Every structure is written in structure tokens, then in C-alpha cells.
Amino acid sequence: MGEVNHAVLGEKAVAPPEDFRRQARIRSMAEYESQYRRALDDPEGFWREQAKLLDWFEVPKAICEWEIPHAKWFVGGKLNVSYNCVDRHIEKRGGKTAILWESEDGRTLPISYRDLHGRVCRFANVLRSLGVSAGDTVAVYLPMIPELAVTLLACARLGAVHSVVFGGFSSVALADRIRDCGAKVLVTADGGYRRGKIVPLKATADHALESCPAVRSVVVVRRTGEPVRWDDGRDLWFHEVDSRAASDCPAAPFDSEHPLYILYTSGTTGKPKGVLHSSAGYLLQCAWSMQMVFDLREDDVYWCTADIGWVTGHSYIVYGPLANGATVVMYEGAPDHPAKDRFWQLVEKHRVTILYTSPTAIRAFMAWGNEWVERHDVTSLRLLGSVGEPINPAAWRWYSEVIGRGRCPIVDTWWQTETGSILVSPLPGATPTKAGSATLPLPGIVPRVVNLKGEPTEPGETGYLVIERPWPSMLRTIYGDDERFRRDYWNRIPGVYFTGDAAQRDGDGYFWVLGRVDDVIKVAGHRLSTMEIESALVSHEAIAEAAVVAKPDEIKGEAVVAFVTLRASATASPELREQIADHVTATIGSIARPAEVRFAQSLPKTRSGKIMRRLLRELAQKGSVTGDVTSLEDLAALEQLARTKGIDES
């Protein structure tokens, strides 16, 4: 912290393309600034006005009750989230495609709002028949198939709380999450497809459930048709129970603050946090930001490439788009299957107009070469979005030129699992953009860059990104751990929400988010905790001590490097290195698999015994110090060196 970044200060802003601007919802900075000012001066009036975007059974009496760190939004209001995402569209656009699902092998299944309504009602009745009622938690471990969206909406219809676990997580990680959220029902599939191979979800779930005795029913979608183990007293085929279910299921009203979902994300400790979101504020801000940031229109074909296992999929595949009656593309598989032009082929096939993806994906496309894009007509695109990690200017420019052909604005959207929806982003028809900056906050959002005392930093000086006021889609707590909620987000710098990100502002007040300041690392945009990986490592019998750091990766942004010391009984070898990496995959999932495992004689420590991560980070970034990959690195020398240079810190 403290050093001034001159590059950031020099970047010139580029105005939105004129054709786009002319037809946009918000067409000038003056319009943006007046909305921003309005929200700043009269937040309650501003959000009361936006709340008209939703259909209410009872309109809210109060807009916001705020007692740090607990917010209540739209108090006294009653609504049904699934009614807002499905039922209310039937009259005006019942035949319109809600979900345009594409399988990895190229099959298309359009689901209209009317169809979706039938599916959601039937599955809600199935869940109810399994004893699920308002406030109960349903765990969801599914591939990217329509039943995933249907399950979420069916839960919301009943006021049940869903907790989706990304299909790439291992059985241990799944079991931890199921136990923590207290689910009694799990919805999964026999398997999923990834690059033509089968991901055996049911087998992984079976293994997880051995340590989750509370789960009494498992609904299994048949996707692959492969044989699976079956527990007659517990397991039910989705298609069987669904076909027997009644297709009417009235949407009951729930309080604005009724919980909607728990989604686990990594923090600084070994234990993932269950981020709890509630109904009205969350849905409203997702729906509203869809219009502001994606300039959504009735005829758009909108594609967010995230997995619904992450918050991006919750907010911008399911809730935001469907609340707006949009057509959303949902793709089952990988970007390079069957070939590296899969995305562009899909854009061409469905005439996609808005594409929302990650910097990691963009960097991979760049590396694969323009010829994959050039094979297809991608001129249907009118707007491009980026999310998940800072986008480097080279990737931003490639995205703009090769995919957007200079005609499409780019919205670099900053937000988090905890924030629920996009907080900092250009408005595509108004905000001049700078490659690599998420630009300015949406109306109603008051972010600052400050030092630890809460004082604003100078332009170009690094500080902590914080948010000053509550916003409707903010997390309500960490499930079952109010204390951690307070500690992690509200006590670091008193009075403001602590994002955990480092950032700078430039002379125009633009925000440049630089990355995490805590022990959270971002691999391919996925959030991982170094502590979580370390505890997975030390649970391996050969390992005495472990320290995990990130090193930069050209495509994935960051990669995991693990330094380990071995127990006396173990011997370093290339095989052991693989076994250790496999062990992390088995304990967390392949997303956490270390790119490098390095054996050390000892780990460099401070006098008080703290591991000197900064040294390890430097070492990881410089690469290997020894040619022989199996030999034990002697890091004591490093420690000595650091001490003589006076770097005695973590």
C-alpha cells in the first residue's frame, strides 16, 4: 500500500460507440450523474421508485432499516421471487423463450416462460411432497442443465432456501457445505458432461452423503443414463416424480427479508462462508442492474457464460434476467468442446446480442488465436461484459476489437458473492471506458478507497475498497455465524463494508480494482482460500507443514503454488508431488489443484513463528531455484537473507 501508480493516472477514457449510445436506456453522463445524485440525496425515495420493477403482494412500508451491520430492505413488503421471475411474464410473453439451453454436444432446448412455469410448479410440488416447506434448505449439486434453474425457482416458490454447490467440488467439500446449511434434501444428477467426458455427480454425492445423515431424500436428474448406485429408501428419479406432480402450485407471499439462498465462498480461514441472501432487495437489485448495466431490451438474446454454481449464475443467469422476462442462453459445457470456436458458433447460432464472460476466458480465446472467431458471424453482439477478476488492458482491447469489432461497449463489472449484484460498472451508453477500470459506481452505491484509518487515499494511491452505505442486495449475514460476518466485513474499518480488495481511484474518480488484500486468491476467477488449501495439504499423511501462495498465470490470472515440508517418514519424489496434488483435488476439487508443489526443508518464518508468505510469493513468482525438481529447497537461506534486509514480516 502507499505507492503511486502512474499508469492508471494516464489512461484516456473512450466514449461509448455513438450507435449504441443513441438507443441506450441511459445516454449521457449527465443522466447518470443526475440519477447518482438523486440516489445519494434521497436513497429511500430512489429505492422506493426502483421497487416498482417488482410485483408485490404487499408493498413495503419502510425502505431500509439499518443498524450496522444488519440491514432490512423493503420492510413489510411481501412478494414471491418465483412469481416475479416466471408467472408475471406469462400474460405478456408466455410463448417467449425464457431459457435457451444448449447441450455440450449441440442440441438446443428452448423453454418458454409458459413451459418454465409448468416445470417450476411441478417441481415445487415434488419438493413439497418431500416435506420441504418455507425456511427449509435444499442442497443442489447439478450440472448446467435446465433442471438447475427450475430447482432454484421451485425452492423460491415455496420459500425454501437453496444452496447450490458447484459441480466441480469434491465429495468432501460437498459434504461440508450440506452439513453446514442443514439441508435435508439434495437435488443432483446421475452425471454431467464436460469436454465429452462424464462427471460422475451421483457417485460423488453418494460418497458425500455418507457423512450427511440428515439428508433423507435425493432427487436425481437423469442426464447421462450411466448406471448409478441407488438407495431405494432415499433416491428418486427427477423425471418420475416430476411426471406425477400436479402442475398448479400457487405462489405464496413471503416477507421481503425471507431468506432466498446460501452460497458458500472462500474466506481467509479454512472454513468456507455461507453467504446468506434474502428475497426482495436481492431480486430487485439484480433486476434493476440488468437494465442499467446490460441495457436489456425485450428482443435481446443474453448469454452469461458462468456456471450457476457461482454467484454470477445466480444473479445473472437466473434471477436478474428472468425477473426482466429476458431470453437467456444457458450452455452446458466447455468453451473448447468440440472445438475452440464453440462460443462463437453458439453466438452465431442463437444470434446472441449480449455476452457476459470472464477475463480468464477472454485470455484463453486470445491465446487460441483469432481464426476461431473469424469462422463465425458474431455481428449480432451489441454489448460485452466482463466479471470475476481484474481484466488486463491487453485482454480488454482484444475483446473490444476482435469480438466487439469496435462497435460494442464493454462493461467491466465489479462485485462479489457478498454484494449480490453489480456495484461498480460503466453504463454502456453513458460512461466513457478505460481498459482495465470498472469505472464508476451505480446509483445508490457509495464506494471509497481508504487507508486503514478510513481516510481517502490520493488519486493513484493504493488503498482498501470499502462501501459506505447499505444496498438492497447486500449479504445479510454469514449463515450461522453473525460474529464472523461482523468481523470480516464491518470491523476492519469501522462504519463501512470492507470488500477485501485493494483499489485505486484515478484523477477522474474511476475505480481500478487491483485484487485481494487477504489470503483469498483467484484462479480462473474462482475464489480460493490459501488456508483452505493448506488444511487440505496437511491432511495428507506425508506432509508436515504447508504454505500456499499465488503466482501470476497468463490465462488464469493466478495459479496455486504449494510449499510443503515432509514428515520424516516421507521422501520427496515426482510421484509424491502428483499424489499431493490429487489429494487437494479430492479434498476440495480440481479448481484448487496446485499448479506446483514444491518440497522444502523448512518454511521461512518470522521470529514469532509466522510463515513469511511474502518471501514465498517472491520465490513462486521467480520460478524454481533448483534444476532438480525433487530436491528439497533450503529456504532457511532465504529467511536469513530477508532478515538481514530487514523484511521480517508475513
Ligand code: WT7
Ligand atoms: C472478487 C469477488 C462478482 C461475481 C464473480 C466473482 C474480484 C470481481 C471484478 C472486476 C476486478 C473483480 C474481486 C472481488 N472481482 N469482479 N470486474 N474487476 N476484480 O465473485 O467469487 O465473490 O469474487 O472478485 O477481487 O472481491 P467472487
